[in-house]
Amino acid sequence: xxxxxxxxxxxxxxxxxxxxxxxxxxxxxxxxxxxxxxxxxxxxxxxxxxxxxxxxxxxxxxxxxxxxxxxxxxxxxxxxxxxxxxxxxxxxxxxxxxxxxxxxxxxxxxxxxxxxxxxxxxxxxxxxxxxxxxxxxxxxxxxxxxxxxxxxxxxxxxxxxxxxxxxxxxxxxxxxxxxx
Amino acid sequence: xxxxxxxxxxxxxxxxxxxxxxxxxxxxxxxxxxxxxxxxxxxxxxxxxxxxxxxxxxxxxxxxxxxxxxxxxxxxxxxxxxxxxxxxxxxxxxxxxxxxxxxxxxxxxxxxxxxxxxxxxxxxxxxxxxxxxxxxxxxxxxxxxxxxxxxxxxxxxxxxxxxxxxxxxxxxxxxxxxxx
Numbered sequence: 402x403x404x405x406x407x408x409x410x411x412x413x414x415x416x417x418x419x420x421x422x423x424x425x426x427x428x429x430x431x432x433x434x435x436x437x438x439x440x441x442x443x444x445x446x447x448x449x450x451x452x453x454x455x456x457x458x459x460x461x462x463x464x465x466x467x468x469x470x471x472x473x474x475x476x477x478x479x480x481x482x483x484x485x486x487x488x489x490x491x492x493x494x495x496x497x498x499x500x501x502x503x504x505x506x507x508x509x510x511x512x513x514x515x516x517x518x519x520x521x522x523x524x525x526x527x528x529x530x531x532x533x534x535x536x537x538x539x540x541x542x543x544x545x546x547x548x549x550x551x552x553x554x555x556x557x558x559x560x561x562x563x564x565x566x567x568x569x570x571x572x573x574x575x576x577x578x579x580x581x
Numbered sequence: 582x583x584x585x586x587x588x589x590x591x592x593x594x595x596x597x598x599x600x601x602x603x604x605x606x607x608x609x610x611x612x613x614x615x616x617x618x619x620x621x622x623x624x625x626x627x628x629x630x631x632x633x634x635x636x637x638x639x640x641x642x643x644x645x646x647x648x649x650x651x652x653x654x655x656x657x658x659x660x661x662x663x664x665x666x667x668x669x670x671x672x673x674x675x676x677x678x679x680x681x682x683x684x685x686x687x688x689x690x691x692x693x694x695x696x697x698x699x700x701x702x703x704x705x706x707x708x709x710x711x712x713x714x715x716x717x718x719x720x721x722x723x724x725x726x727x728x729x730x731x732x733x734x735x736x737x738x739x740x741x742x743x744x745x746x747x748x749x750x751x752x753x754x755x756x757x758x759x760x761x
Contacts, residue, residue, distance in 0.1 A: 413595070416688050502736070502737040503679060504593055504680075504684040506675070506737045507674055508592050513737055520737055543751065546729075546730030546733070547723070547727055547730055549730035550727055553679055553682055575758075578758075
């Protein structure tokens, strides 16, 4: 699962085969299919692994006592995750959810639904952080979308991970000014 | 090229082979390789085809006389493109640039650079539309990222294309309030 997480993130889902995964992880193909009936089941496990890490980061961001500080801490949390990927792989490799969603939402409906549930949960958790604002659900969706887009632009343009939270801080600041 | 545009958009780049493309387009493989030395050259032609359509839409948006109206017209232009894809394919299939960028930026450096140039040009054109604002380049990047993210969430969550420009109108309205 860790080998798959790394290879999917640094390359793509379709470019990595089960044979290569088994060789890299040093497991036999029979063992692989014992744990994962299909490659897409492995992808779901990889998604759940990344989601657990994101929820832990968001839980820490939620500890701040003011709503504005919580939102900005959330932006920094996603920035830290991307900076860690950048440090490990040499450049921004994308969001683990966004990459798989863009590549597979049109061809694997089970995986699309699995990823849609993660995005919905991410929005739900952000909406809780946004509670003081005028329309928490709308702001939460805007922020998740902003992150997905900024990460994709950084991945494509080979720009720095540190630029990703900057845009979020700006959008959050504009939205907080709405709050009475 | 039109067959490839449709198949890449409704499925993905890796899931469509040259054999299938030739069969669907009713051309011989020799002819294919005469025009496109490699499959990634076809992908670049598809990107250029979609980019030309986007620039034409943005040129029309630029005809409005007030900066705010130009930005909102831009949001509607991208909304119209996505609504047309939705009408044709039954659901949101993603951004032609964002899909290929997410799938291939890590594995095909030539295509990554080609897509990075399109995103940079999109930002440059939006920055011109944003001229009256405080930091046109930053706002342009935020808006391109916001679109990419909203389209990806709509593709993954099977939500309506009409929701995509809504978020942009909100972010634009917040940013215009900054303008003196």
